[in-house]
Amino acid sequence: MPDRDVSLLRPYLLTSGRTEPIDRNLELEAQVQTSELGAASHPSLTFERRDIVALCRRTxxxxxxAAMLGLHxxxxxxxxxxxxxLGYVVVHRPPAALTGDPAMIERIIRRLEAIS
Structure with missing residues (x-):
């Protein structure tokens, strides 16, 4: 069962064992966009970080x-x-009034289902 062991270990390695982000309030609906620094640094980044910077050239x-890269x-x-x-991406936060909006949550779910 070595494949299962590796798949369980991978998320731990990607986050250096951390389960909470530096910004504990980072919303799932927050919009992420590659910064100029990120675009310039893209070739020197590693693995998933490079993939995120490349992916977020489109906000x-x-x-x-998470869905596009198959990440938890x-x-x-x-x-x-x-x-x-680190300045490689810019996060655009949703207005506070929208974070609990059921219609917005439904739109996010539909968009994620469309990706799959």
Missing amino acids: MSVAEV LGVARVLVADLAA
Whole structure:
């Protein structure tokens, strides 16, 4: 069963064992966009970080990043928050009034289903 062991270990390695992002309030619907620094640094980044920077040249939500790269939502939140802290991506936060809006949550779910 070595394949299962590797798949369980991978998220732990990607986040250096962290389960919470630097920015604990990073919303799944927050929009992520590659910064100029990220675009310039793209070739020197590693693995998923490089993939996120490349993917976010077109603005997308944290949830979409997770779906497109096949990452657990928690892992995507940690990686996006790390990249934002380093200046490789810019995170555009939703207005506070929209974060609990059921219609917005339904739209996000529909968009994620369309990706799959």
